[in-house]
Amino acid sequence: GAVVSQHPSRVICKSGTSVKIECRSLDFQATTMFWYRQFPKQSLMLMATSNEGSKATYEQGVEKDKFLINHASLTLSTLTVTSAHPEDSSFYICSARSPRQIYEQYFGPGTRLTVT
Amino acid sequence: GQNIDQPTEMTATEGAIVQINCTYQTSGFNGLFWYQQHAGEAPTFLSYNVLDGLEEKGRFSSFLSRSKGYSYLLLKELQMKDSASYLCAPMDSNYQLIWGAGTKLIIKP
Numbered sequence: 001g002a003v004v005s006q007h008p009s010r011v012i013c014k015s016g017t018s019v020k021i022e023c024r025s026l027d028f029q030a031t032t033m034f035w036y037r038q039f040p041k042q043s044l045m046l047m048a049t050s051n052e053g054s055k056a057t058y059e060q061g062v063e064k065d066k067f068l069i070n071h072a073s074l075t076l077s078t079l080t081v082t083s084a085h086p087e088d089s090s091f092y093i094c095s096a097r098s099p100r101q102i103y104e105q106y107f108g109p110g111t112r113l114t115v116t
Numbered sequence: 117g118q119n120i121d122q123p124t125e126m127t128a129t130e131g132a133i134v135q136i137n138c139t140y141q142t143s144g145f146n147g148l149f150w151y152q153q154h155a156g157e158a159p160t161f162l163s164y165n166v167l168d169g170l171e172e173k174g175r176f177s178s179f180l181s182r183s184k185g186y187s188y189l190l191l192k193e194l195q196m197k198d199s200a201s202y203l204c205a206p207m208d209s210n211y212q213l214i215w216g217a218g219t220k221l222i223i224k225p
Contacts, residue, residue: 043203043217044159093158102211103147103164110158 002028004096006108013084013115021079021111023094029074030096034105035067038091050077084115118142120216122204127222128194136189136202136219144209150178150189151203153218159203162189191221199223 003026013019023033031052036044048064050056050071058064068080077096081088091112095105121139128134140148147166151159165171165180165187177190189202201218208214 041217043215045215046212049212091156103166103207104161105213107158107160110156112156 002096002098002106004030004094004106004108006094006111008111009109010112011114013113015085015115016083018080018082019084019113021081021092021094021113023077023079023096023108025075025096025098025106028096028098028100028106030077031074031099032097033071033077034095034097035069035077035079036093036095038093038110044093047079081113084113086115089113089115118208118214120204120206120214122202122216122219124217125220125222127224128191130194130196130223130225132194133190133192134194134221136191136204136221138187138189138204138216140185140187140204140206140214140216142206142208142214145182146207146209146211148178148180148187148204148206149213150176150187151205153201153203155200162202194223196223196225 005024007022033050035047038044046059047062048056048058050069052071052074056069071077091110093110094108097105149164150162153159163178170179175192180187201220203218205213
């Protein structure tokens with residue numbers, strides 16, 4: 001089956017610093033990747049959709065200058081949380097979609113971000 | 117608008133059967149997914165229904181009625197490891213998954 005990895009799995013950073021999270025599709029080419037955020041006991045919230053080689057499409061209310069997304073290759077997308085604040089502490093999950101199977105998203109294991 | 121309605125929490129006994137219901141409203145429809153999510157982990161795929169009817173896969177079955185905007189997930193022979201949140205996620209006309217808060221299922225011995 002299709003495998004998606006995320007790195008790091010957990011990260012703790014100080015307020016005001018930036019953190020980069022990587023999402024990789026290991027055995028397929030992902031033309032589309034999705035970034036989600038999930039707060040405790042809440043639903044997954046789609047932050048943005050990124051297509052390889054083009055700018056990401058951000059959902060309403062998500063600051064594109066704060067959450068920088070780069071999808072430079074067919075197997076890698078990165079999310080950079082800039083000038084992180086404690087309220088950015090959350091579980092960040094990426095998913096990837098193959099052009100061959102438009103109906104299915106393959107999820108990464110998630111990244112737990114804690115901003116102190 | 118788009119919305120998902122599922123019970124917040126359900127409790128069932130080990131070895132029993134439980135049905136988790138989901139009603140939805142979406143802009144267009146391209147099928148409905150059920151995911152399982154254990155605490156602190158990402159969702160894992162359980163089932164996908166695009167046509168009306170029942171899809172069976174081992175201990176888990178999923179049902180869809182498109183005209184009623186209704187689906188359910190049926191879990192049989194419950195095991196303690198089935199304690200998790202179950203997410204109903206229809207796919208809209210833009211192939212985006214619409215997420216609700218999910219149903220937290222608690223299994224008791």
